[in-house]
Structures are given as structure tokens and as C-alpha cells.
Amino acid sequence: MRFIDVQWLHADMDDPLRLVSEIDGNGYETRKLEFFRNGSVGFASGEASSLGVVLGTVPVPSLDEINASDDFDGVELSRLEFESLWAQYGCG
Numbered sequence: 585m586r587f588i589d590v591q592w593l594h595a596d597m598d599d600p601l602r603l604v605s606e607i608d609g610n611g612y613e614t615r616k617l618e619f620f621r622n623g624s625v626g627f628a629s630g631e632a633s634s635l636g637v638v639l640g641t642v643p644v645p646s647l648d649e650i651n652a653s654d655d656f657d658g659v660e661l662s663r664l665e666f667e668s669l670w671a672q673y674g675c676g
Contacts, residue, residue: 585607585608585663586606586660587605587660587661587662587663588607588644588647588660589603589658590602590603590605590657590658590659592655593654593655593657600619600620600626601620602619603616603618604616604617604661604666604669605644607644611644612639613639613644614630615627615629615670617637617673618635618637620635627670647660
């Protein structure tokens, strides 16, 4: 598993500003949090979801590929950091 925290730099009021994902060994999201401008946080997992958040259907690119776009700024998270965020936002 790998864990990433990506800031999405855009002006669209309806799209999330931050995407935090747990990614399996094949590159697919298994859990995800999306943070919105209005302060709400949605989630998706294999079992449940909220606020229309869904897991991606294609493998997540590497952080190098993500960060090659001016629209994104991503960093790696530890499992502990991810689990803390997951629990904090009522998804655990």
C-alpha cells in the first residue's frame, strides 16, 4: 500500500481541493477522502461512500507524474497519517 495527499489547484467551487488516497499494490484506490471548499469531507471505500465520492477506476499515476502537472501538488503520507485522517473524518 501507498498513501498520497494531493492538493488540486483550481477555481471550480464544486470540485475538491484535496484528495487523500490509499492505493493498493496494483495502483488502484482502496480508500479516498476528498476535501471541499465549503469544509465538507467526503469519502469512498469498497463498502461505503459519501458526498458522491467514488474510487478511481484506473490506476493512480506516480507522484512524479501527478506533480508534473501545474494543477496538482502531491506528497506521500505514512500509513499512520492516512489512518489518522480516515478516523478523524468519521470513516473508520
